[in-house]
Amino acid sequence: xxxxxxLYTHVADIATFGNWHKGRKYYGVWMYRFNDATMIHLLxxxxxxxxxxxxxxxxxxxxxxxxxxxxxxLSKRYDDDVCFSVxxxxxxxxxTYSLPAPRFLITGLTANAYNVFxxxxxxxxxxxxxxxxxxxxxxxxxYTPYVLHITLGNYSQQHILADVFAMLSKITVPTFxxxxxxxxxxxxxxxxxxxxxxxxxxxxxxxxxxxxxL
Numbered sequence: 001x002x003x004x005x006x007l008y009t010h011v012a013d014i015a016t017f018g019n020w021h022k023g024r025k026y027y028g029v030w031m032y033r034f035n036d037a038t039m040i041h042l043l044x045x046x047x048x049x050x051x052x053x054x055x056x057x058x059x060x061x062x063x064x065x066x067x068x069x070x071x072x073x074l075s076k077r078y079d080d081d082v083c084f085s086v087x088x089x090x091x092x093x094x095x096t097y098s099l100p101a102p103r104f105l106i107t108g109l110t111a112n113a114y115n116v117f118x119x120x121x122x123x124x125x126x127x128x129x130x131x132x133x134x135x136x137x138x139x140x141x142x143y144t145p146y147v148l149h150i151t152l153g154n155y156s157q158q159h160i161l162a163d164v165f166a167m168l169s170k171i172t173v174p175t176f177x178x179x180x181x182x183x184x185x186x187x188x189x190x191x192x193x194x195x196x197x198x199x200x201x202x203x204x205x206x207x208x209x210x211x212x213x214l
Contacts, residue, residue: 007161010113012154017201024071026189027203028082028210030090030134032064032104034183042174043118046109047152050116053167056153057196061205064104064120064150064183066127067134070141072189080141087187089137091211094185097133102126104180106150109173111164115155120148121177154202187211 021027034040043062050056069090070082103123110119122128127148131140140146188207196202 007113009111009155009159009161009164011156011158012201014195014199014201017195020201021071021192022078023193024073024078024081025191025193026072027192028069028072028087028187028189029065029207030067030069030185030187031207032066032102032183033186033188033207034062034180036181039178039180042178043150043152046118046171046173049171050153050168053171054116054153054159054164055156056116057156057200057202059151059153059205061207062150062152063207064148064180066185067131068140068142069134069138069187071192082138082141086138087210090134091187093133093137094130094213099130099133100124100126102130104148104183105177106180107177109152109168109171111161111168113161114144115151116153116164116168117149117151120150120180122148154196156197156200185213 040062047056047059051058069087070080071078072087073081073083076083101124103126105121105123107119107121110117131146134140186207187210189210190203190205190207192203194204196204
């Protein structure tokens with residue numbers, strides 16, 4: 001009888017960072033932003049506890065990703081390029097279609113091989129049709145299956161995934177679920193050519209807003 005395979009966390013390799021951006025500077029993402037002081041304080045406390053336990057990388061801008069559009073380009077050369085004309089069409093589609101606003105509930109602390117995060121449920125189930133509207137104009141460039149979440153920490157070193165869950169079980173957490181009180185939708189870019197750290201192939205989470213939908 002074969003023994004079960006041990007699962008490990010993933011640390012982004014700086015050697016593949018250049019192969020990802022290929023010299024393209026700006027990566028565009030649709031995301032929900034929020035600035036409620038009480039919520040930011042709560043997330044910051046959790047992120048600090050996780051960083052102490054697992055040496056995770058810091059998060060500067062908490063958010064909920066809706067749709068990863070790709071690298072901004074004047075003309076499409078690579079599969080993960082997105083032209084400005086596509087973004088304009090996506091903005092028009094979002095403004096035109098009548099959709100209910102999502103209602104986000106934060107439901108728990110968990111992790112996968114790529115990061116530690118808070119799971120999120122959209123009670124109104126509005127994000128799925130919105131993602132479909134965006135994808136009909138141009139498909140997503142995400143590299144992992146989509147799940148609603150708020151990232152609290154990315155790994156700076158490899159761990160056995162079971163050990164991560166064991167450590168998370170010892171962290172004091174609030175009573176879930178928690179309603180996310182306020183939020184808005186933005187299309188943002190991040191600088192894809194500057195890594196978060198010289199040995200980690202992740203971008204800084206410093207966002208530049210190109211379009212905001214209240």
